[in-house]
Amino acid sequence: xxxxxxxxxxxxxxxxxxxxxxxxxxxxxxxxxxxxxxxxxxxxxxxxxxxxxxxxxxxxxxxxxxxxxxxxxxxxxxxxxxxxxxxxxxxxxxxxxxxxxxxxxxxxxxxxxxxxxxxxxxxxxxxxxxxxxxxxxxxxxxxxxxxxxxxxxxxxxxxxxxxxxxxxxxxxxxxxxxxxxxxxxxxxxxxxxxxxxxxxxxxxxxxxxxxxxxxxxxxxxxxxxxxxxxxxxxxxxxxxxxxxxxxxxxxxxxxxxxxxxxxxxxxxxxxxxxxxx
Amino acid sequence: xxxxxxxxxxxxxxxxxxxxxxxxxxxxxxxxxxxxxxxxxxxxxxxxxxxxxxxxxxxxxxxxxxxxxxxxxxxxxxxxxxxxxxxxxxxxxxxxxxxxxxxxxxxxxxxxxxxxxxxxxxxxxxxxxxxxxxxxxxxxxxxxxxxxxxxxxxxxxxxxxxxxxxxxxxxxxxxxxxxxxxxxxxxxxxxxxxxxxxxxxxxxxxxxxxxxxxxxxxxxxxxxxxxxxxxxxxxxxxxxxxxxxxxxxxxxxxxxxxxxxxxxxxxxxxxxxxxxxxxxxxxxxxxxxxxxxxxxx
Numbered sequence: 001x002x003x004x005x006x007x008x009x010x011x012x013x014x015x016x017x018x019x020x021x022x023x024x025x026x027x028x029x030x031x032x033x034x035x036x037x038x039x040x041x042x043x044x045x046x047x048x049x050x051x052x053x054x055x056x057x058x059x060x061x062x063x064x065x066x067x068x069x070x071x072x073x074x075x076x077x078x079x080x081x082x083x084x085x086x087x088x089x090x091x092x093x094x095x096x097x098x099x100x101x102x103x104x105x106x107x108x109x110x111x112x113x114x115x116x117x118x119x120x121x122x123x124x125x126x127x128x129x130x131x132x133x134x135x136x137x138x139x140x141x142x143x144x145x146x147x148x149x150x151x152x153x154x155x156x157x158x159x160x161x162x163x164x165x166x167x168x169x170x171x172x173x174x175x176x177x178x179x180x181x182x183x184x185x186x187x188x189x190x191x192x193x194x195x196x197x198x199x200x201x202x203x204x205x206x207x208x209x210x211x212x213x214x215x216x217x218x219x220x221x222x223x224x225x226x227x228x229x230x231x232x233x234x235x236x237x238x239x240x241x242x243x244x245x246x247x248x249x250x251x252x253x254x255x256x257x258x259x260x261x262x263x264x265x266x267x268x269x270x271x272x273x274x275x276x277x
Numbered sequence: 278x279x280x281x282x283x284x285x286x287x288x289x290x291x292x293x294x295x296x297x298x299x300x301x302x303x304x305x306x307x308x309x310x311x312x313x314x315x316x317x318x319x320x321x322x323x324x325x326x327x328x329x330x331x332x333x334x335x336x337x338x339x340x341x342x343x344x345x346x347x348x349x350x351x352x353x354x355x356x357x358x359x360x361x362x363x364x365x366x367x368x369x370x371x372x373x374x375x376x377x378x379x380x381x382x383x384x385x386x387x388x389x390x391x392x393x394x395x396x397x398x399x400x401x402x403x404x405x406x407x408x409x410x411x412x413x414x415x416x417x418x419x420x421x422x423x424x425x426x427x428x429x430x431x432x433x434x435x436x437x438x439x440x441x442x443x444x445x446x447x448x449x450x451x452x453x454x455x456x457x458x459x460x461x462x463x464x465x466x467x468x469x470x471x472x473x474x475x476x477x478x479x480x481x482x483x484x485x486x487x488x489x490x491x492x493x494x495x496x497x498x499x500x501x502x503x504x505x506x507x508x509x510x511x512x513x514x515x516x517x518x519x520x521x522x523x524x525x526x527x528x529x530x531x532x533x534x535x536x537x538x539x540x541x542x543x544x545x546x547x548x549x550x551x552x553x554x555x556x557x558x559x560x561x562x563x564x565x566x567x568x569x570x571x572x573x574x
Contacts, residue, residue: 148303
């Protein structure tokens with residue numbers, strides 16, 4: 001390797017480490033603070049590690065707010081919605097990829113517009129709709145605006161379109177109808193795409209905050225992020241930072257673990273999707 | 278004949294659920310906002326009454342509206358270029374064949390995976406006056422204590438810092454996607470010709486990457502105009518409305534003052550802005566769709 005090449009390499013590595021330290025710091029800070037005794041926060045020189053590691057903050061979180069219930073609500077909402085989306089998205093994506101019908105192109109464009117409008121922008125009219133339906137303060141209310149998923153259709157359409165025609169023709173000759181072909185051949189071929197969509201959908205809905213905040217009003221429907229905000233409001237004056245960091249860690253822990261396991265798939269799914277949602 | 282009819286109807290049955298919910302929660306609400314924007318509908322008048330363009334006139338003559346628009350513009354056009362530049366640098370760094378680069382990629386990307394609500398909490402703690410980590414570090418280089426979220430000179434910057442930290446990794450991945458599609462031969466030729474890395478970047482990478490850059494820029498601007506979680510959790514639009522932006526303003530008008538007519542007019546204004554950005558984005562998105570699927574719709 002040339003001298004110049006080696007210098008570039010060293011500079012690159014140095015830069016990568018600097019950026020990594022800066023970007024990773026908040027995560028490190030959540031973890032160490034969550035295990036500190038509440039009094040340790042009030043020191044003029046921040047403590048890099050807890051003096052004595054304690055689980056007290058986590059116990060306290062579960063005592064003050066119904067965190068277990070929030071977990072249950074979030075899991076039910078995120079995975080329940082995913083189950084419904086898998087059906088709607090598969091059908092629509094399959095139609096757009098492998099069937100001929102009028103206005104197909106324009107309908108696809110109409111669907112993709114959804115990617116540009118975040119749900120929080122439509123809080124006023126959607127709140128009225130949910131209210132008229134008598135669904136305020138339910139998990140269904142949180143999920144309904146996401147049943148149609150443009151990003152899901154977009155991802156799966158690409159997958160279905162890539163399946164060769166010959167395969168379908170061969171299957172048809174063998175007496176395989178559209179549904180049989182879809183269920184026993186096309187869908188199993190798209191396992192990686194389904195995994196990508198699952199990761200995107202679950203992460204997005206686990207993280208969702210503003211819409212659930214608007215339509216929920218009690219413990220029975222609130223999600224983790226909303227519960228976290230409630231805790232922050234309640235403990236503002238007490239400045240219970242160790243408690244808040246413990247709660248924050250509890251909210252993000254499943255995601256971080258999920259991400260650590262599926263990091264490659266995660267990153268490539270976001271790359272494929274090319275956008276959020 | 279029977280199979281032919283079936284073939285004709287089946288696709289419509291397949292797309293029906295998606296379009297039903299799309300209509301119900303994306304298009305119907307957009308048009309309902311437009312309808313309500315011409316109405317008075319508030320605590321005193323719960324049943325909508327037609328008032329023409331009053332809500333829009335009110336918006337354009339309210340100083341707070343212009344402050345909100347200005348804040349949002351400032352937020353978007355400071356956050357987005359910095360995020361893009363950082364994301365591109367990160368993408369170029371991890372795109373090299375260096376041992377451990379995929380590890381770094383993971384570290385840069387994780388902030389995108391966690392909720393903005395959680396990110397807001399941790400950054401509130403880092404920004405804390407007195408005991409916060411950021412002020413401690415700044416104190417080391419002689420900068421006095423800053424009240425990050427409660428000083429009107431700094432609150433917006435606090436939100437900008439969080440947004441950059443949260444999103445840089447995401448746009449890094451978008452840039453990586455773009456970088457990996459660039460032809461390698463052209464770099465080989467340039468290397469043989471003795472071009473420096475700096476020159477190769479400005480003469481080859483930057484121009485070839487411009488569609489990705491433009492696309493990412495539009496998406497980032499669209500997202501910036503819909504930012505709200507961090508405003509609600511960190512500043513509540515304050516101090517003195519210096520961090521109040523469109524969605525938060527809509528929320529205040531609708532759910533604090535229960536003025537749904539005016540809030541609908543604000544929603545319509547935001548939707549029009551998003552529509553303008555979307556038309557720009559679609560132009561590029563369409564090309565991407567064709568490129569990736571390799572077949573015509």
